[in-house]
Amino acid sequence: MTATEQDAPGPELIADGVDKEIYASNQRIPVGMTHLIVAGLCxxxxxxxxxxxxxxPLEPWxxxxxxxxxxxxxxxxxxxSGIFNADQTDGRPGMARGSYLTLMAPGAALVSLAFLKVVSIxxxxxxxxxxxxxxxxxxxxxxxxxxxxxWLMVMGWFLPGRDRARIDLADAFLAVAAVTVALYIIYHAPFLRLRAGTGLAKDADMFASLAGVILILEVTRRLAGLALxxxxxxxxxxxxxxxxxxxILEHRGYSMSRFFTYIYTDQGILGPTTAISSTYxxxxxxxxxxxxxxxxxxYFVNFAFAAAGGARGGPAKVAVFGSGLMGMINGTSAGNVVATxxxxxxLMKRVGYKPQTAAAVEAAASSGGQILPPIMGAGAFIMSEITGIAYSEIVIAAIIPAVLYFMSVYFNVDLYAQKFGMKGLPRSELPQFRKLAKQVYxxxxIIILISALFMGYSVIRAGTLAMASAAVVSWLTPYKMGPKEVLYAFEIATKMTLQxxxxxxxxxxxxxxxxxxxxxTRFSSLLLGLADQNQGVALFFAMVVSIVLGMGMPTTAAYAVAASVIAPGLIQMGIQPLTAHxxxxxxxxxxxxxxxxxxAAYAGAAIAQSDPMKTSVESFKMGLAAFVVPFMFFTSPALLMQGEIGEILHVFISAAFGIYLLSSTVQGWFFGPLSLPLRGVLMIAALGMIAGGWLTDGIGLAAAVLVWAVQKRFVRPETVARGRD
Incomplete structure (x- = not known):
C-alpha cells in the first residue's frame, strides 16, 4: 500500500448508528404528548x-x-403482550373498540377499586x-x-393492541396494579418484616404478594421470553x-399465605438479586x-475499525474488540449483538464470512464482554456482593481468563480468514487511525471508572464519576451533551433497565x-454424593446446571440462581470461593x-439471516476456550492471579499457546489444512498446554511440534506410524 493510499481520507462515520436506540418487536413507540409523558416517567x-x-438514601425495602x-x-x-407487525397499525381485527372497552371494564374496575383502597389507607x-x-x-x-x-393479563394475551403509537388501556391498568402492589407493601412494610411468612400474615398481604408475583412473571415473559x-x-x-x-425433593409444603408473603420480602424478590439490579x-x-x-x-467501534478493519478478515476482528468493549459496559449479550x-x-459477510460464522463471531465477542474486566457487565459487582470478596481482587482475578477468551475468538477469526484467503476492508473505506488517535481522550x-475503584471509592461513587465524565468529554466532540441529551440518556437508561x-x-x-x-442445601448434598468427593466430577455437574439455568436467562439472573444452588456444594468440597464463583x-x-x-447466537442469526441452530453451534466453537479454561481454575489457581509472578507468567504463556492450538483444531488449519487424525493430535497438544503443568506442557509442545513437522513435510505420516508394524 502506498503512502498516498494509506493517508487517503476515510469515512469517519462507519459506525454511525451503532448508538441509536433499538426497539424490541413488542415495544411501543409513543408519539406526541403520549411520548412526552412516557419519556418524563422514564x-x-x-x-x-x-x-x-x-x-x-432510602430505607432498603x-x-x-x-x-x-x-x-x-x-x-x-x-x-x-403481542408482537407488532408492519401491516397492523391500528385496532384489533374483528373487534370494535366499544366491544373491547366493555370486555376490559370489569378488570379495570377491580384494579381501580384496589388502587383507591390503598390511596384511602x-x-x-x-x-x-x-x-x-x-x-x-x-x-x-x-x-x-x-x-x-x-382478567387484564389474559385479555392482553388474546387481544393485544396493534397500534404501536398508542398505550393499550389494559396494559395501563396493569401498570396501575403494579403501583398498587408496591404502595400496599411499602405502607405495611413495618408489619410485614415481622409477620411475612408466618401464621400472623394477613390475607391481604398474601393477595398483594400473589398479584406482584403474577405481574413480575408476565413482564418477564414480555421482555425476556418464556424460559425464565x-x-x-x-x-x-x-x-x-x-x-x-x-x-431429597420432599419437603413438608407451604400454605399460599406463608409462601407468597415470604417470597415478597428481602429473602426473595426484595433480596440480593433486586438489591443488585437497583444499585450496580x-x-x-x-x-x-x-x-x-x-x-x-x-468512537469505540470506529477506533476498532481504524485499528483492525484493514487486517485479514478485518470486520471480524473489529467485532472481537468493539463488541467485547461494548458488551462489558451494557451488560446484555443479546442486546449488544443487536446493537453492534x-x-x-x-461487513463480515461482505469480506467472505459465511452468514452463520459472522453471526457466531458477533455472539461470541458480545458474550465475552460479560467476563471482561473491569465492569464485566456488572458481574464483578454482583460477585463481590454475593461472596464478600473485594471488587479489586475479583477484577484482577478476571484478567487472564478474559484475555484467553478473547485470544481464542481472535485466533478463530484469523485462522478462518487464512483458511479461506480473506482480506480486510479497503483502507479508503475505513476511518483514519491518526485522526481517531487524537480523540483517545x-x-x-472508563479510565476514570477503573482509577476511582482502585483508589478506594465506592462502586456507586465511581460509577457516577464515570457517568459525569462521559458527559464532560462529549463537550470536546461535535456531539456535546447538554440538558436535553442528559434527559435523553436518562430516558433510554430506563428502557434498557426494564428487562x-x-x-x-x-x-x-x-x-x-x-x-x-x-x-x-439438599442439592449441594446430592452433588457431593454423586461426585463422591471428586472435584472434577462436581465441577462437571456444576457446569451442566449453570448452562441449563442460563438458557434463555440473562447473565445476572443465571449467575445469581446458579450461585445459590451450586456454589455452597463446591465450597463444601474444598474449592476456594473465588474459584467456585x-x-x-x-x-x-x-x-x-x-x-x-x-x-446471543439467535440474535445474531436474525441479523445475518442464518440458521439459528447452525449459528449457535458455530458460536459454541468460537468460544470453546471458555468451556475449557474454567476447569483449570481449581488445578491452576495462577490463572486467577493467585501465586508467584513466575508461576502466573508460566501458566498464562502456556495457556495462550494452548488456546492457539485449540483454535487451530477447531478451524482445521495449522500451517495449512489439517487432516482429522492431526486435528486429534493437536487437540491433545492444546489441552496439555492449557493444563499448565510442566509435564503436560512438555507433552503438548512435543505433540504440536510433531504436527508442525508433518504439516511442513519434514516428517511423513507413514514415518510416524512405522513403529506400529
Missing amino acids: VAYTAFHVGVMNLY VYRLIHVGGGLALAFILFS YLVGGGADAAAAKDAILWSFGYPLVAGTV VIIASVFVLYSFVGPWLPG IILFVVFAAFLQASRVGE GSLTIP LFLP LVAVCAAAGVIVGVIALTGIG FFIFYFAVMSAITPPVAL
Whole structure:
C-alpha cells in the first residue's frame, strides 16, 4: 500500500448508528404528548435511582419496592403482550373498540377499586395493620386486585393492541396494579418484616404478594421470553407439591399465605438479586446510556475499525474488540449483538464470512464482554456482593481468563480468514487511525471508572464519576451533551433497565424458594454424593446446571440462581470461593452461546439471516476456550492471579499457546489444512498446554511440534506410524 493510499481520507462515520436506540418487536413507540409523558416517567425513574444512590438514601425495602413497582409499571406501558407487525397499525381485527372497552371494564374496575383502597389507607388509615382482622380489606383490596390483574393479563394475551403509537388501556391498568402492589407493601412494610411468612400474615398481604408475583412473571415473559418464567413457575409449584415428591425433593409444603408473603420480602424478590439490579446494574446501564447518548460508543467501534478493519478478515476482528468493549459496559449479550452486530455482521459477510460464522463471531465477542474486566457487565459487582470478596481482587482475578477468551475468538477469526484467503476492508473505506488517535481522550470515562475503584471509592461513587465524565468529554466532540441529551440518556437508561428489573425480580422468586425449602442445601448434598468427593466430577455437574439455568436467562439472573444452588456444594468440597464463583459465572455467561438455547447466537442469526441452530453451534466453537479454561481454575489457581509472578507468567504463556492450538483444531488449519487424525493430535497438544503443568506442557509442545513437522513435510505420516508394524 502506498503512502498516498494509506493517508487517503476515510469515512469517519462507519459506525454511525451503532448508538441509536433499538426497539424490541413488542415495544411501543409513543408519539406526541403520549411520548412526552412516557419519556418524563422514564427520566423520573432513572433520576430517582441516581438521586437516592448519591444524595438521599432510602430505607432498603422502600427503595427496592419503588424500583420493582416502578419498573413493572413502565414495562407494561412500553411493552405489549403481542408482537407488532408492519401491516397492523391500528385496532384489533374483528373487534370494535366499544366491544373491547366493555370486555376490559370489569378488570379495570377491580384494579381501580384496589388502587383507591390503598390511596384511602394512605389518607385515612385502616389498612391490614397488626390490630386488623386476618381477613381485613379482603373484599375491597385483595380479591379485586388479583381478579382484575388476571382478567387484564389474559385479555392482553388474546387481544393485544396493534397500534404501536398508542398505550393499550389494559396494559395501563396493569401498570396501575403494579403501583398498587408496591404502595400496599411499602405502607405495611413495618408489619410485614415481622409477620411475612408466618401464621400472623394477613390475607391481604398474601393477595398483594400473589398479584406482584403474577405481574413480575408476565413482564418477564414480555421482555425476556418464556424460559425464565417456566423455571420460576416450576420452583413456585415445587413449594406446594413437596410432600408428594420423592427423595431429597420432599419437603413438608407451604400454605399460599406463608409462601407468597415470604417470597415478597428481602429473602426473595426484595433480596440480593433486586438489591443488585437497583444499585450496580442500573448504575452501569445509566453509564452505558451516557456513552450512547454522547456517541462515545460509536468512537469505540470506529477506533476498532481504524485499528483492525484493514487486517485479514478485518470486520471480524473489529467485532472481537468493539463488541467485547461494548458488551462489558451494557451488560446484555443479546442486546449488544443487536446493537453492534447490525454494523459488523453485514461487513463480515461482505469480506467472505459465511452468514452463520459472522453471526457466531458477533455472539461470541458480545458474550465475552460479560467476563471482561473491569465492569464485566456488572458481574464483578454482583460477585463481590454475593461472596464478600473485594471488587479489586475479583477484577484482577478476571484478567487472564478474559484475555484467553478473547485470544481464542481472535485466533478463530484469523485462522478462518487464512483458511479461506480473506482480506480486510479497503483502507479508503475505513476511518483514519491518526485522526481517531487524537480523540483517545474519549476513553477517559472508563479510565476514570477503573482509577476511582482502585483508589478506594465506592462502586456507586465511581460509577457516577464515570457517568459525569462521559458527559464532560462529549463537550470536546461535535456531539456535546447538554440538558436535553442528559434527559435523553436518562430516558433510554430506563428502557434498557426494564428487562433486567424483571429478570432479577423473577430470579428473586427462585432464590426465595431455595431459601424457604432448603433445596439448595439438599442439592449441594446430592452433588457431593454423586461426585463422591471428586472435584472434577462436581465441577462437571456444576457446569451442566449453570448452562441449563442460563438458557434463555440473562447473565445476572443465571449467575445469581446458579450461585445459590451450586456454589455452597463446591465450597463444601474444598474449592476456594473465588474459584467456585468464577467457574459458575463463566458458564452462566457462556449459556448465551450454548446450543440448543443460545440467545446471543439467535440474535445474531436474525441479523445475518442464518440458521439459528447452525449459528449457535458455530458460536459454541468460537468460544470453546471458555468451556475449557474454567476447569483449570481449581488445578491452576495462577490463572486467577493467585501465586508467584513466575508461576502466573508460566501458566498464562502456556495457556495462550494452548488456546492457539485449540483454535487451530477447531478451524482445521495449522500451517495449512489439517487432516482429522492431526486435528486429534493437536487437540491433545492444546489441552496439555492449557493444563499448565510442566509435564503436560512438555507433552503438548512435543505433540504440536510433531504436527508442525508433518504439516511442513519434514516428517511423513507413514514415518510416524512405522513403529506400529
